[in-house]
Amino acid sequence: MLYAGFMSAPLPPFPSHEEPSADAPELLQLGSPDDEPCLRADAARNRARLLEAAGKLVAEHGASCVTMEAVAAEAKVGKGTVFRRFGDRTGLLAALLDHTEKKFQAAVITGPAPLGPGAPPQERLKAFGLALLRRSADELDLQLAAEPSAERRYSNAPRRFLRGHVLILLRQIVPDADCELLALTLMQYLDPSMIHYRTRICGMPADRVEAGWLDLVDRLTRTAPSA
Amino acid sequence: MLYAGFMSAPLPPFPSHEEPSADAPELLQLGSPDDEPCLRADAARNRARLLEAAGKLVAEHGASCVTMEAVAAEAKVGKGTVFRRFGDRTGLLAALLDHTEKKFQAAVITGPAPLGPGAPPQERLKAFGLALLRRSADELDLQLAAEPSAERRYSNAPRRFLRGHVLILLRQIVPDADCELLALTLMQYLDPSMIHYRTRICGMPADRVEAGWLDLVDRLTRTAPSA
DNA sequence: AAACTAAACGGACCACGGTCCGATTGGCCC
């Protein structure tokens, strides 16, 4: 887990799954080094079986057919266990995306330039968006299905991490701007539902969307001309 | 109805509520002059009662407590009738927002400058965003509750209308840019869930968000400096 | 005004997300 606090606390009574609701977009805290912390043997086994079952169902019938009961049945486990482990449906789907998310985060933090460190910040930002657009091209159905409700959409850990990264880069490029707001705007361009709309509904080709990203970065990181 | 095709077709067998899924962001078609077209007397009466009932429930207990059954019961009408009339829950909530939406559209099309016609396009664009931000400050709960699923989020009629307006203005300001993409980006800044996050979760003050809009418009409508 | 028909009605019905709580069991201490 490169991002903090995601599916790690022992889940007090039953449904807690607390995301640290205080939002501190400044720092991208890494915390929680090991995966599932001290899960009881049966719990860990069931978790694995559930993820496997869910993955199988997604592969076979698509993300929209993954009901909690079906996953429980496929994993030969009670329905309550699924909810206990993953909180809710979006939690389960998010856990399914966790692997590629971690890989992506690792590539951003320690991978080769220009996505990873080494390149100038604006280059990194451009590479970041392109990489995210491409990742979402696969996974899109799952990402859409895993989208949390409007109230929590921008608060969840993976998004906060990614936005935090964008924020850091922006601060280096345009330190005088309101970088929090700019980061939010940039990240929205990469939002799964937006990607879905542009490519699947409007039918925009991928290269146009990618060019749009590069252009957006240019426009947002330009400093005022005169005035 | 200033926007086209929204809750107007006679709803063939049962659940149709077809939005014209072809997306033509170029023109903002006004169509459908009169309100509910040729609705049978009982249907029209029930529709009004349902809207009244829903409005009352929202006012009393908040949008989240508005269940379809509760509305049906309050209006003394069968549950099936609610779905027949409004398609689904988001349709009902959207209908509740329809009045202010129409007013807003009217202000944009025929109202006084700078929101309405007369002012230079960039001024209009800035005024547009500020007005929308302020409108969403009220209504926010309802707008969040009325948000359609990720697949349809950007396809619904009111959003398409607003985006079409932004598009027209953008074309006048930066004709050489990819205005569809820029319009999408601008509209996302005004998205209810985004507003919710910035103001209610991050706690940003309204004037910061408004300044952010003005800045965003400036940055996006700047033409390339040199290169 | 009687007959006719398409539309609207309404509530039983279903599927799914989410919760509860009594039964079970893994891990630890003696």
Next chain:
DNA sequence: GGGCCAATCGGACCGTGGTCCGTTTAGTTT
């Protein structure tokens, strides 16, 4: 090994969104 207890389990249960289809009724035709 035996006993203890907290964590886990699992499936009955509930509320809500959404559907179906037999029944009723508004509007029209003759």
